Amino acid sequence: MSSRPTPAELADYEAQADAWFRENTPKDPGFMLPLTFMEVSTDQQFDFLCAWQRKVYEAGYLGASWPVEYGGGGLHPDFQRIATKVMKKYDGPIMLNAIGIGWAGPLIMDIGSEEEKKKYIKGMLNAEDIWCQGFSEPENGSDLGNAQLKAVRDGDEYVLNGSKIWTSLGDRAKYMILLARTSNEGPNKYAGLSFFLSPMHAPGIETRRIKKLTGEYGFVQCFFTDARIPAECLMGNEGDGWQIAMKTLEYERGAKVNLAGGYFLKELDAMGVVELARQSQRGGKPLLDDPVMKDRMVDFMMDIQALNLNNQRRRMGPLVQDRPMGLALMNKLARTEMIRELTEFSLSFQGTRGGYYVDDPCAVDNGYWHRSYLNSFSATIGGGTSEIQRNIIAEHVLGLPKGR
Numbered sequence: 372m373s374s375r376p377t378p379a380e381l382a383d384y385e386a387q388a389d390a391w392f393r394e395n396t397p398k399d400p401g402f403m404l405p406l407t408f409m410e411v412s413t414d415q416q417f418d419f420l421c422a423w424q425r426k427v428y429e430a431g432y433l434g435a436s437w438p439v440e441y442g443g444g445g446l447h448p449d450f451q452r453i454a455t456k457v458m459k460k461y462d463g464p465i466m467l468n469a470i471g472i473g474w475a476g477p478l479i480m481d482i483g484s485e486e487e488k489k490k491y492i493k494g495m496l497n498a499e500d501i502w503c504q505g506f507s508e509p510e511n512g513s514d515l516g517n518a519q520l521k522a523v524r525d526g527d528e529y530v531l532n533g534s535k536i537w538t539s540l541g542d543r544a545k546y547m548i549l550l551a552r553t554s555n556e557g558p559n560k561y562a563g564l565s566f567f568l569s570p571m572h573a574p575g576i577e578t579r580r581i582k583k584l585t586g587e588y589g590f591v592q593c594f595f596t597d598a599r600i601p602a603e604c605l606m607g608n609e610g611d612g613w614q615i616a617m618k619t620l621e622y623e624r625g626a627k628v629n630l631a632g633g634y635f636l637k638e639l640d641a642m643g644v645v646e647l648a649r650q651s652q653r654g655g656k657p658l659l660d661d662p663v664m665k666d667r668m669v670d671f672m673m674d675i676q677a678l679n680l681n682n683q684r685r686r687m688g689p690l691v692q693d694r695p696m697g698l699a700l701m702n703k704l705a706r707t708e709m710i711r712e713l714t715e716f717s718l719s720f721q722g723t724r725g726g727y728y729v730d731d732p733c734a735v736d737n738g739y740w741h742r743s744y745l746n747s748f749s750a751t752i753g754g755g756t757s758e759i760q761r762n763i764i765a766e767h768v769l770g771l772p773k774g775r
């Protein structure tokens with residue numbers, strides 16, 4: 372890793388990044404962009420987001436701290452943190468290839484072979500190769516260790532049979548990080564799992580789009596019927612799948628760093644809700660003058676501030692060394708639940724207009740709040756439901772007795 376930059380070097384870099392994002396961040400593309408990488412519905416959205424990610428990468432603001440030999444910028448991670456901060460400041464579109472640059476990429480950088488790094492990293496960064504994640508199955512979402520999709524070795528290939536579901540970007544992806552069962556033997560269900568960096572465009576792999584509550588599309592069910600993939604797609608050894616999946620979740624839940632940068636979810640800004648309250652009226656007066664409303668807004672702002680500060684604690688080694696997942700799990704749980712409450716709150720003061728949705732002339736801000744509210748449920752399910760987070764925190768962080 373390159374040496375730690377001086378404050379002056381960081382300030383220079385920030386000024387450059389600021390100028391670039393001010394100049395290049397697209398304003399209004401003239402059509403609705405997804406709020407997160409999980410709601411990419413149309414070719415128009417997809418092409419636009421691919422082009423934006425590529426542009427950010429080519430300008431050096433994505434993958435800035437990854438090694439040059441794999442397509443990165445070779446800079447100290449502090450530079451990437453600054454680039455991402457500035458990107459957020461200008462509220463640009465999300466980075467599309469979240470699963471690639473957010474968790475498959477860091478995983479490969481962490482434990483992948485030299486060939487895997489050379490083969491996959493650059494295409495992830497420049498959005499040429501979109502990635503998806505095949506963990507959940509129709510009968511096994513929370514119970515990930517029970518994954519049943521079968522992978523049977525046949526010479527230089529594996530033959531896959533089974534189904535994965537809720538696969539975000541599954542219809543757009545070139546590759547999938549895939550958890551599959553290579554054996555039913557072994558001391559427990561985890562021992563028979565293996566991890567693959569699988570192509571999506573192999574004969575026998577089909578996807579069917581699933582419509583969401585919001586009317587958007589963004590995930591699919593994947594069907595594997597005697598699908599054949601090269602044996603070299605296996606990551607690590609047969610039977611290593613559970614450990615590798617757990618490492619992937621450390622990236623997905625934000626417990627580990629070495630990320631390529633960028634952001635994948637539009638963070639809801641409490642100040643936006645304050646502004647909405649200022650513009651809304653009750654009894655002929657601005658809603659924000661209502662002391663009860665003010666009180667709730669202050670509570671939300673304190674919660675957001677606490678979450679942001681808690682997030683920074685993740686970089687303080689001594690605080691996280693004993694329980695690396697603890698803070699990340701708490702943050703995921705608290706943030707996603709809070710966003711649900713905040714969006715619900717924003718609808719509550721729109722009166723009946725809160726019931727109108729996107730593209731309805733009666734909807735407030737073209738239904739942005741309504742759509743954010745409906746989408747807020749995704750984050751409390753994806754990457755592990757709130758109930759499962761509570762279980763893990765109780766058992767593995769607080770050491771409480773295991774539930775039945």
Ligand SMILES: Cc1cc2nc3c(=O)[nH]c(=O)nc-3n(C[C@H](O)[C@H](O)[C@H](O)COP(=O)(O)OP(=O)(O)OC[C@H]3O[C@@H](n4cnc5c(N)ncnc54)[C@H](O)[C@@H]3O)c2cc1C
Nearest residue numbers: 504505506507512513537538539749752753754755756758
């Ligand atoms: C928008 C979105 C995008 C997603 N993208 C992906 C993706 O790209 N790839 C992927 O692999 N998956 C993806 N998922 C799937 C997600 O990870 C699963 O939905 C999640 O793990 C829950 O699994 P399930 O839906 O099978 O629910 P179930 O496991 O059937 O759970 C149903 C309910 O029971 C509760 N429950 C289950 N077990 C317990 C327990 N032991 N204790 C207490 N409560 C329990 C759950 O919390 C939940 O409320 C996505 C989901 C969403 C919503």
